[in-house]
Amino acid sequence: PYANEPTRHPALISISDVPCSAELPREFITDDWITPAPLWFVRNHHPVPHLNEESYRLKVHGKGFDGKEYTLDQLKKDFSKTEVTATIQCGGNRRGEFNSERKTSGNAWGFGAISNAKWGGVLLKDVLNDAGLASQKAASAAGAEHIHFEGDDGCRVSIPIDKAMSEMGDVLLAYEMNGDPIPLDHGAPVRVVVPGHVGVRNTKWLTEIEAATEDAPGVWQRGIAYKVFGPNVTKVTEEDVASTPTMQEVPVQSLIVEPRAGAVVEPGTPLDVRGFAYSGGGRGIIRVDVSADGGATWQQAKLTEGADQPRGRAWAWTFWEAEVPIPADGSTAHHTLICKATDASHNVQPDTVAGIWNLRGLANNAWHRVPIVAEVERDVA
Amino acid sequence: PYANEPTRHPALISISDVPCSAELPREFITDDWITPAPLWFVRNHHPVPHLNEESYRLKVHGKGFDGKEYTLDQLKKDFSKTEVTATIQCGGNRRGEFNSERKTSGNAWGFGAISNAKWGGVLLKDVLNDAGLASQKAASAAGAEHIHFEGDDGCRVSIPIDKAMSEMGDVLLAYEMNGDPIPLDHGAPVRVVVPGHVGVRNTKWLTEIEAATEDAPGVWQRGIAYKVFGPNVTKVTEEDVASTPTMQEVPVQSLIVEPRAGAVVEPGTPLDVRGFAYSGGGRGIIRVDVSADGGATWQQAKLTEGADQPRGRAWAWTFWEAEVPIPADGSTAHHTLICKATDASHNVQPDTVAGIWNLRGLANNAWHRVPIVAEVERDVA
Numbered sequence: 001p002y003a004n005e006p007t008r009h010p011a012l013i014s015i016s017d018v019p020c021s022a023e024l025p026r027e028f029i030t031d032d033w034i035t036p037a038p039l040w041f042v043r044n045h046h047p048v049p050h051l052n053e054e055s056y057r058l059k060v061h062g063k064g065f066d067g068k069e070y071t072l073d074q075l076k077k078d079f080s081k082t083e084v085t086a087t088i089q090c091g092g093n094r095r096g097e098f099n100s101e102r103k104t105s106g107n108a109w110g111f112g113a114i115s116n117a118k119w120g121g122v123l124l125k126d127v128l129n130d131a132g133l134a135s136q137k138a139a140s141a142a143g144a145e146h147i148h149f150e151g152d153d154g155c156r157v158s159i160p161i162d163k164a165m166s167e168m169g170d171v172l173l174a175y176e177m178n179g180d181p182i183p184l185d186h187g188a189p190v191r192v193v194v195p196g197h198v199g200v201r202n203t204k205w206l207t208e209i210e211a212a213t214e215d216a217p218g219v220w221q222r223g224i225a226y227k228v229f230g231p232n233v234t235k236v237t238e239e240d241v242a243s244t245p246t247m248q249e250v251p252v253q254s255l256i257v258e259p260r261a262g263a264v265v266e267p268g269t270p271l272d273v274r275g276f277a278y279s280g281g282g283r284g285i286i287r288v289d290v291s292a293d294g295g296a297t298w299q300q301a302k303l304t305e306g307a308d309q310p311r312g313r314a315w316a317w318t319f320w321e322a323e324v325p326i327p328a329d330g331s332t333a334h335h336t337l338i339c340k341a342t343d344a345s346h347n348v349q350p351d352t353v354a355g356i357w358n359l360r361g362l363a364n365n366a367w368h369r370v371p372i373v374a375e376v377e378r379d380v381a
Numbered sequence: 382p383y384a385n386e387p388t389r390h391p392a393l394i395s396i397s398d399v400p401c402s403a404e405l406p407r408e409f410i411t412d413d414w415i416t417p418a419p420l421w422f423v424r425n426h427h428p429v430p431h432l433n434e435e436s437y438r439l440k441v442h443g444k445g446f447d448g449k450e451y452t453l454d455q456l457k458k459d460f461s462k463t464e465v466t467a468t469i470q471c472g473g474n475r476r477g478e479f480n481s482e483r484k485t486s487g488n489a490w491g492f493g494a495i496s497n498a499k500w501g502g503v504l505l506k507d508v509l510n511d512a513g514l515a516s517q518k519a520a521s522a523a524g525a526e527h528i529h530f531e532g533d534d535g536c537r538v539s540i541p542i543d544k545a546m547s548e549m550g551d552v553l554l555a556y557e558m559n560g561d562p563i564p565l566d567h568g569a570p571v572r573v574v575v576p577g578h579v580g581v582r583n584t585k586w587l588t589e590i591e592a593a594t595e596d597a598p599g600v601w602q603r604g605i606a607y608k609v610f611g612p613n614v615t616k617v618t619e620e621d622v623a624s625t626p627t628m629q630e631v632p633v634q635s636l637i638v639e640p641r642a643g644a645v646v647e648p649g650t651p652l653d654v655r656g657f658a659y660s661g662g663g664r665g666i667i668r669v670d671v672s673a674d675g676g677a678t679w680q681q682a683k684l685t686e687g688a689d690q691p692r693g694r695a696w697a698w699t700f701w702e703a704e705v706p707i708p709a710d711g712s713t714a715h716h717t718l719i720c721k722a723t724d725a726s727h728n729v730q731p732d733t734v735a736g737i738w739n740l741r742g743l744a745n746n747a748w749h750r751v752p753i754v755a756e757v758e759r760d761v762a
Binding site for chain 1: 517541543547548549609611612613614625626628629630631632633661662664667668670676678679680681692693721723725726727728729730731732733735736737744746748
């Protein structure tokens with residue numbers, strides 16, 4: 001079933017081939033605030049569907065309205081085009097760091113399961129309105145509290161009605177990525193973009209939208225796949241699964257992109273440190289703190305691209321940079337660089353993975369630590 | 382000017398007399414999910430104004446509309462009454478814990494600068510609509526991005542327009558607290574309740590509402606009072622103040638109410654631990670983890686009152702309880718109880734105050750630690 005996979009950029013870091021999971025390579029991350037499509041991280045759950053643009057149909061139906069079917073052409077021509085720049089992050093990003101604490105299940109991602117694009121398409125709420133669902137109030141009155149998405153790969157997920165219908169939610173049915181048609185790996189011809197929510201809710205190869213009373217059935221929504229259990233849960237019971245809410249909005253996050261772990265740097269020379277920060281729910285980044293001494297002292301990074309997004313709708317990551325002094329005391333020394341971000345609601349990252357470890361390895365947003373070596377050059381006698 | 386202060390409940394823990402700052406005592410917190418008004422924490426910035434109900438006028442005006450004035454009677458009779466159960470927390474709650482790291486400015490609160498009430502009144506957006514401001518879009522078109530509140534004590538603050546005008550924001554002009562007229566200390570006859578935002582935005586003794594282009598002028602909004610600087614800032618420059626956003630939404634928080642710090646407990650007997658958790662922005666609490674071994678292992682608390690609030694509108698705290706085993710190995714031992722909460726966006730509390738320390742001592746939401754002693758009873762020989 002994987003014979004028709006698209007060709008992929010050779011620089012992508014493969015985590016798994018079938019289905020494809022591949023990271024955006026560290027050295028490209030801060031080159032472009034808008035990630036080029038070929039370098040975008042890939043997280044597929046099944047073989048990539050090949051949908052025909054001509055015969056493509058999107059079925060929109062459910063509680064509270066009659067429903068309607070749309071061709072790709074109708075989506076493009078019957079609605080005004082909206083552009084949203086949104087970062088998407090896999091719930092398992094940074095899972096690998098959990099494994100040093102205790103083994104988790106799933107792919108051991110580094111920190112490249114995140115990318116940013118300018119998406120073009122039609123607002124979900126406009127399509128729902130056109131199909132007959134007037135408002136959140138109307139939906140709730142008809143008993144619809146969730147909007148389900150089904151992809152042609154068989155994945156079915158849902159988001160809460162308030163996010164779907166909100167004027168400020170910016171949920172998009174996208175047919176463009178960075179100004180071009182969406183590539184096969186990223187959901188051609190139409191995918192959902194749910195700004196501020198975890199990757200899996202951003203359904204690719206979208207074929208059906210349904211307004212329903214309950215969350216979507218199946219492992220991706222009600223099952224264990226995207227449930228963040230407590231650190232005490234090492235074996236899951238049915239009751240644990242049923243009582244644990246699935247991931248929607250993601251927590252505040254930041255990463256050091258440069259220098260890389262293990263880098264050898266020059267003592268006495270200010271070190272250029274750079275990275276990105278991001279928070280779910282449209283909560284912009286208000287500060288990034290950087291430490292070169294393992295957290296004993298901090299300095300504030302300069303926020304660059306993405307720093308001026310609108311309040312409550314900061315859907316894209318924020319880049320940052322700092323010049324960090326590295327002491328020159330004549331000896332070779334090991335240092336740990338750390339970054340941590342604060343978002344608009346003053347939520348912060350936890351100091352360690354110890355308290356947030358969870359069986360599925362989701363939502364790791366501990367302070368990012370990068371060990372480096374300040375090496376004194378020695379004359380060869 | 383403090384000669385006419387109201388009489389206060391003798392159990393309140395006084396932090397400062399003029400102006401009055403007083404905590405809700407620990408031993409009453411979990412008695413009632415709705416805090417009785419006499420035990421509510423008090424945080425005043427000036428002497429308590431005594432407004433006359435008959436001559437009371439609320440002026441509503443600003444960019445984009447003509448404006449209007451309301452009597453108390455008009456607010457009560459011309460609008461439908463809305464009830465909102467909302468917790469209010471002072472930005473400086475738990476400031477005292479920062480001082481063990483490094484001295485901060487302001488009152489050294491314990492953890493009782495938080496309380497919960499059922500507020501009755503009229504929705505701010507209904508009053509703004511009635512006064513001529515139709516919607517957020519209309520406000521923005523007229524250049525109004527902030528709604529200012531002025532109290533008769535002279536405090537002027539503001540909230541962003543999207544919170545003020547949102548169908549889901551539930552911002553209330555309250556004239557009732559737990560079913561009775563609002564007491565003097567809590568803003569009689571009318572106060573603002575901004576659910577999910579820091580205490581200071583919940584203006585008491587409200588006399589004026591203005592739609593404006595900029596944040597409110599003055600120390601409570603643009604000045605240093607409620608700005609969370611970085612841990613590196615030990616002396617504030619004008620630039621620091623101007624570039625640091627002021628507090629609006631508060632981060633995820635949880636506290637152990639029982640047992641108290643230093644409690645002597647019986648080894649070998651399960652210990653009843655209870656407390657509350659709360660997060661800003663209407664993000665409900667999805668889990669509270671409790672540790673009796675300083676964070677090495679965790680168990681999940683049972684969420685009780687407040688656990689079933691609506692998504693995105695969980696404006697009140699959630700109570701929790703856990704039965705924690707205390708080992709009986711025949712010796713007297715010191716333990717540290719810890720609690721930490723996770724909110725609906727999977728934001729968590731930081732492990733320590735080290736990384737979140739800030740000059741004004743705001744937004745302390747580190748894991749709450751309570752030292753206890755497990756004491757073996759010895760026979761008197």
